[in-house]
Amino acid sequence: xxxxxxxxxxxxxxxxxxxxxxxxxxxxxxxxxxxxxxxxxxxxxxxxxxxxxxxxxxxxxxxxxxxxxxxxxxxxxxxxxxxxxxxxxxxxxxxxxxxxxxxxxxxxxxxxxxxxxxxxxxxxxxxxxxxxxxxxxxxxxxxxxxxxxxxxxxxxxxxxxxxxxxxxxxxxxxxxxxxxxxxxxxxxxxxxxxxxxxxxxxxxxxxxxxxxxxxxxxxxxxxxxxxxxxxxxxxxxxxxxxxxxxxxxxxxxxxxxxxxxxxxxxxxxxxxxxxxxxxxxxxxxxxxxxxxxxxxxxxxxxxxxxxxxxxxxxxxxxxxxxxxxxxxxxxxxxxxxxxxxxxxxxxxxxxxxxxxxxxxxxxxxxxxxxxxxxxxxxxxxxxxxxxxxxxxxxxxxxxxxxxxxxxxxxxxxxxxxxxxxxxxxxxxxxxxxxxxxxxxxxxxxxxxxxxxxxxxxxxxxxxxxxxxxxxxxxxxxxxxxxxxxxxxxxxxxxxxxxxxxxxxxxxxxxxxxxxxxxxxxxxxxxxxxxxxxxxxxxxxxxxxxxxxxxxxxxxxxxxxxxxxxxxxxxxxxxxxxxxxxxxxxxxxxxxxxxxxxxxxxxxxxxxxxxxxxxxxxxxxxxxxxxxxxxxxxxxxxxxxxxx
Numbered sequence: 001x002x003x004x005x006x007x008x009x010x011x012x013x014x015x016x017x018x019x020x021x022x023x024x025x026x027x028x029x030x031x032x033x034x035x036x037x038x039x040x041x042x043x044x045x046x047x048x049x050x051x052x053x054x055x056x057x058x059x060x061x062x063x064x065x066x067x068x069x070x071x072x073x074x075x076x077x078x079x080x081x082x083x084x085x086x087x088x089x090x091x092x093x094x095x096x097x098x099x100x101x102x103x104x105x106x107x108x109x110x111x112x113x114x115x116x117x118x119x120x121x122x123x124x125x126x127x128x129x130x131x132x133x134x135x136x137x138x139x140x141x142x143x144x145x146x147x148x149x150x151x152x153x154x155x156x157x158x159x160x161x162x163x164x165x166x167x168x169x170x171x172x173x174x175x176x177x178x179x180x181x182x183x184x185x186x187x188x189x190x191x192x193x194x195x196x197x198x199x200x201x202x203x204x205x206x207x208x209x210x211x212x213x214x215x216x217x218x219x220x221x222x223x224x225x226x227x228x229x230x231x232x233x234x235x236x237x238x239x240x241x242x243x244x245x246x247x248x249x250x251x252x253x254x255x256x257x258x259x260x261x262x263x264x265x266x267x268x269x270x271x272x273x274x275x276x277x278x279x280x281x282x283x284x285x286x287x288x289x290x291x292x293x294x295x296x297x298x299x300x301x302x303x304x305x306x307x308x309x310x311x312x313x314x315x316x317x318x319x320x321x322x323x324x325x326x327x328x329x330x331x332x333x334x335x336x337x338x339x340x341x342x343x344x345x346x347x348x349x350x351x352x353x354x355x356x357x358x359x360x361x362x363x364x365x366x367x368x369x370x371x372x373x374x375x376x377x378x379x380x381x382x383x384x385x386x387x388x389x390x391x392x393x394x395x396x397x398x399x400x401x402x403x404x405x406x407x408x409x410x411x412x413x414x415x416x417x418x419x420x421x422x423x424x425x426x427x428x429x430x431x432x433x434x435x436x437x438x439x440x441x442x443x444x445x446x447x448x449x450x451x452x453x454x455x456x457x458x459x460x461x462x463x464x465x466x467x468x469x470x471x472x473x474x475x476x477x478x479x480x481x482x483x484x485x486x487x488x489x490x491x492x493x494x495x496x497x498x499x500x501x502x503x504x505x506x507x508x509x510x511x512x513x514x515x516x517x518x519x520x521x522x523x524x525x526x527x528x529x530x531x532x533x534x535x536x537x538x539x540x541x542x543x544x545x546x547x548x549x550x551x552x553x554x555x556x557x558x559x560x561x562x563x564x565x566x567x568x569x570x571x572x573x574x575x576x577x578x579x580x581x582x583x584x585x586x587x588x589x590x591x592x593x594x595x596x597x598x599x600x601x602x603x604x605x606x607x608x609x610x611x612x613x614x615x616x617x618x619x620x621x622x623x624x625x626x627x628x629x630x631x632x633x634x635x636x637x638x639x640x641x642x643x
Contacts, residue, residue: 002123005182006192009174010200013039013063017276020071022269026101027257030207031273033200034254037247038276039063041170041283041333044148053146056177074268097216101206104220108202111488112227115234116198118490119497123188126507126538129500130552130596131240136186136541137550138172140179144544148173150336156540158555166336170283171244186541194243197250198233202226204253205441211260212393214442215449222445227488228376229437231367231430234493238500239430248281248288249434255281255292256396259299263310265318275325282333287424289334291435294402298395307394347426351414358408365440367407367433373489376444379451383443386450396442403435506552506596507535510623512542517619518588518626519543525635527585529564533600534592548584549603552596560584568605571614571629578614578631585635589615589627 014035018028043062044054052058126132137156142148154165175189184192202223209219236246255277261270281288302308352368353361361367364377387397410422411429418427425431511534518528522545530536532549539545548561555561560580568589571577591606609615609627619626 002182002184002188003192003195005178005184006189006196007199009178010036010193010196012036013059017063017067017070018273020067020074021272022074022267023258023273026207026210027260030200030204030254030257031277033196034251034258034277034280035273036280037170037174037251037284038278038280038329039066040148040174041279042066042276042329044150044170044173044283045332048147048149048152054142054148054173054176055146056181059177070268070272073272077267100216100220101210101223104223105203105206107220108206108223108225108227109199111224111490112198112202112233113195115227115488115490115493116195116237116497118494119234119237120191120195120501121498123191124185125191125501126187126512126535126542127190127237127241127500128502128505128507128535128596129238129241131242132190132500133535133537133541134551135172135241135243136190136538138167138169139175139189140186140541140544142169142173142176143179148176156550158550158553158559158561164336168244168283168285168333168337170280170333171247190243194233194237194241194246197243197247198227200247201233201250201253202441204251204257205438205445207257208253209393209442209445211257214392214445217452218445218449220445221448222441224488225376225380225444225448226437226441228373228493229365229440230369230373230489230493230496231365232434232437234496235368235430236434237497241500242285242431245285245288245431246434248284249291249438251277251281251284252288252291252295253438256295259296262299262319262322263303263308263315265315270318271321271325274322275329278326279329279333282330286334286337287426287431289330290424291403295395295399298398298402301398302395307391347428348419349410349427349429351412352429353411355408355412358412361411362404362408362436365436367411367436368430373492376440376489379447380440380443383445383447383450384439386446387443390446390450392446393442396439400436400439400443403432403439407432407436505535506594507538507592508594508623510621511535511592511594512538513621514590514592514619514624514626515539515543515545518545518590521618522588523634525585526587529568529581529586529589529606531591531603531606532565533595533602535594535596536590536592539590547590548586552600564605565603566605568603569608569612570605571612581629581632587629587632587634588618589629590624591627592624594623 010033014032015028017039018031018035023031039062043059047054047058047062134156138153141153141156145152148169150166150169151163153169154160154162157165157167159165175193178184178189179186205226206219206223209222232249233246236242255274258274258277261274278289278292281292303310361369363381364372364374365380366372366377384397384400387393406422407429409418410427410432422432522528527546527548528539530539530547530549532552532554536547537549537551539547548564549555554565564577564580567574567577589606589609591609595602610617614630615627616630617625618628
């Protein structure tokens with residue numbers, strides 16, 4: 001039931017809006033989650049600015065308003081002008097072809113779902129990597145406060161007084177609507193949402209291939225291959241995890257599918273849905289907009305050199321309207337990110353490969369891998385050549401040069417130019433590596449179709465009635481699901497997903513038990529002193545407890561949190577320590593075990609509390625201890641209360 005609600009949240013709003021705007025078929029199916037995030041991104045500032053609480057009812061109402069406007073506008077435009085049939089009509093085929101594509105999508109979804117679920121193990125399993133508690137805390141914060149505007153969430157980033165704080169929170173705003181419904185808690189929601197992202201990717205790839213002219217056989221094969229590359233989505237489930245960015249990358253194929261409407265206009269469908277889709281990508285993660293921009297520039301180049309066919313006279317009004325609306329809808333999502341642009345572009349990661357190694361990883365579509373994924377990487381490489389040779393989706397193949405080159409440079413070179421170009425991606429080779437599987441999947445589809453038709457032509461000499469479809473089905477089965485890839489690389493990808501849930505761990509079962517005890521002994525408005533290095537930064541997402549230290553990064557120097565992290569165990573020496581604790585409403589101290597990373601140091605101020613006057617141990621197990629500060633009272637209590 002819970003996962004069904006997550007799927008409905010991802011697909012239903014966008015499907016209703018997209019249908020009203022004129023989308024149909026595979027374009028609607030793939031574009032629905034992208035449009036959902038676009039609706040959410042546009043709704044956050046509007047509802048927040050009007051003082052309307054962010055909840056299921058208000059978001060449903062906002063979706064209804066946009067849907068009615070889209071339907072009415074489409075009706076007016078259809079009466080004024082008649083366009084050529086949309087990409088769905090161009091891609092219209094026999095029922096058997098759609099069934100074949102559907103089978104490929106379902107197979108790709110199954111491969112992705114198995115690898116993801118085996119890696120997560122249970123929906124309630126906590127991701128142990130560095131950014132996971134921030135994302136989970138943000139989901140709960142929006143759900144409890146009913147305001148999804150980024151400027152209102154600085155508290156959970158240890159910046160309570162920063163009113164210009166920005167982090168793209170469209171992803172979290174959608175998930176916040178699910179908190180408390182269908183038995184879903186925050187941890188289950190973020191885990192199941194990552195599975196929904198995995199399912200969206202092969203669907204988007206199949207739709208992209210189909211509407212841009214790839215035969216059904218190739219689209220089906222591409223959908224299966226999309227779920228086999230380790231670099232995406234599986235590496236992003238432990239590296240960070242960067243869930244919002246992963247969602248954006250997964251939905252890039254959907255936006256490129258909508259891009260077909262630029263060449264074959266269909267009323268308002270192109271301008272409106274592409275613009276809303278751009279808002280969705282920008283709201284998920286600003287850096288994904290750069291990815292979309294690169295692809296659209298490459299598409300423009302393909303149009304200029306006539307690698308794609310377009311009637312400029314018929315298409316230019318739609319293209320112009322799309323550009324204007326995309327700027328109007330996308331710019332408000334992008335501009336606030338300038339607040340943190342310096343922090344993003346200044347991020348530094350050490351090089352991890354020589355130039356030769358990085359190029360080799362790119363060639364085999366196996367970035368950041370210890371061993372090449374030969375069974376899909378080599379066919380994909382051949383497929384890139386075939387795409388160019390067949391003049392099909394050449395602009396996607398060109399993306400291989402752009403993003404592949406960017407990955408190789410970022411992973412192996414350390415200079416200002418590379419830092420500048422990779423800056424929008426935090427100079428992070430994992431994020432750039434995640435862009436290659438889209439190209440690899442499309443190229444694999446072209447290879448599978450070409451190999452099957454070539455083989456069928458040779459075999460047809462023996463049997464004139466032989467068709468390519470059965471042969472390609474066997475080809476895909478052998479290459480992707482066969483023994484060589486060990487079941488679509490499910491085993492390998494399961495291990496990569498599980499890295500994030502195995503950890504050191506930052507948060508153990510014993511610590512969760514201790515946090516549960518704290519949840520029963522605190523009152524609203526109370527804060528808990530904690531160590532930034534252990535798993536206690538999860539306490540808000542898990543129990544609704546407000547920590548003093550919200551993230552593994554720790555509070556900024558000069559803040560109360562930073563002061564206590566150093567001087568807490570000097571309670572009996574420095575009166576300022578008690579004054580600060582009282583001002584923050586702190587009565588309990590949580591001390592856990594383990595750290596988020598091996599080089600992360602525990603706060604010196606929380607060491608030796610069992611030997612420090614003024615602290616009384618009230619709970620302990622093998623992994624955690626809870627101390628009560630003597631003389632402290634619960635917020636709102638009088639002297640002597642709360643002891």
